[in-house]
Amino acid sequence: MIKILIVDDEKPICDLIDLNLSAAGYHCTAVQDGLKAIEAVEEDDYDLILLDIMLPGADGYDVMEYIRPLKIPVIFISAKHEVKDRVKGLKLGADDYLIKPFDVVELVARVEAVLRRYNKTETKIPIGDIEIDSVARRVSKKGQPVPLTNKEFDLLMLFVENRNVALFRENLYEKVWEDEYLSDSRTLDLHVQRLRKKLGWEHNLVAVYKVGYRLEV
Numbered sequence: 001m002i003k004i005l006i007v008d009d010e011k012p013i014c015d016l017i018d019l020n021l022s023a024a025g026y027h028c029t030a031v032q033d034g035l036k037a038i039e040a041v042e043e044d045d046y047d048l049i050l051l052d053i054m055l056p057g058a059d060g061y062d063v064m065e066y067i068r069p070l071k072i073p074v075i076f077i078s079a080k081h082e083v084k085d086r087v088k089g090l091k092l093g094a095d096d097y098l099i100k101p102f103d104v105v106e107l108v109a110r111v112e113a114v115l116r117r118y119n120k121t122e123t124k125i126p127i128g129d130i131e132i133d134s135v136a137r138r139v140s141k142k143g144q145p146v147p148l149t150n151k152e153f154d155l156l157m158l159f160v161e162n163r164n165v166a167l168f169r170e171n172l173y174e175k176v177w178e179d180e181y182l183s184d185s186r187t188l189d190l191h192v193q194r195l196r197k198k199l200g201w202e203h204n205l206v207a208v209y210k211v212g213y214r215l216e217v
Contacts, residue, residue: 002120003045004111006030007037007063008052008077013100017050017077020104021111023163023217025125034058038066046072047120048111053078053089064092073114077102105165112161125160127217130199132160139199146198151176155191159205159215169212 004026008014014030021028029044031037035057037049049067051074053060064074075096076089086097095114098107125132129142137153139146148156154176158167173181173188181188192213196202201215208214 001025001027002047002115003027003029005037005040005046005049007034007049007055007060008032009055010052016104017107020108020164024108024111024161025127025163026111032056034060034063037063041067041070041072047118048072048115049074050077050111051075051094053080053085061088061092064089064094068093073118073120075110075114077107105162108162127160127163132156141199148195148198152191152195152198155188156195156199159195159213163215163217166208166211166214172212 002025004021006014006017006021006028008017008030009032011030011032014032018028018030029040029046031040032055034055037051037055038058040046041049049072051060051063053076055063058066060076060078064076067074074094075098076094077098077100078085078089079100081099086099089097095117096110098110125134130146131140133139134157137150139148139153139156155172158172158175169188170181173179173185176191177187192205196205204216206214206216
């Protein structure tokens with residue numbers, strides 16, 4: 001499993017990030033101090049570090065300089081929004097820079113983008129008794145194959161990549177079918193119904209009133 005270290009002096013932010021990344025299938029560890037971040041890196045191997053700048057003990061820039069030789073991907077997450085701050089962070093070797101306050105959906109997307117860049121993405125995604133192989137495009141339930149059409153698999157991956165997030169009906173349709181959504185179309189609803197039945201997700205793939213659907217895990 002991909003391991004991510006979250007370094008932020010505000011525990012509620014650590015908890016928010018942990019909650020959403022854990023829901024996306026990552027194993028997270030959080031610390032609120034720069035020196036503790038260095039200790040954590042010395043004690044364990046991490047695939048990615050989310051690093052605040054304004055930290056007690058040692059600030060994010062100092063932590064970045066310490067871990068840079070380890071070649072661990074880093075995304076700075078900071079309220080420091082000026083161009084000079086972003087440039088400094090990137091010049092120190094960070095792979096991305098996200099400004100607070102941020103949308104958790106954007107954070108997850110940036111995490112996935114950086115992990116893909118380093119070929120650290122998981123090809124097999126477990127969700128309860130379901131296992132998804134994103135490369136082979138295969139799905140199994142309790143070890144038994146679940147046959148899905150290409151569109152069903154594409155739709156499933158959108159839900160999986162945005163777990164516990166309400167997705168607009170229009171966006172789902174346009175991304176999977178690459179066409180403009182028509183309000184009277186039943187295509188999306190029928191595909192969701194088939195996914196529910198095939199995966200046993202009658203209570204997981206929920207309709208969100210006037211929005212679309214959400215995968216609850």
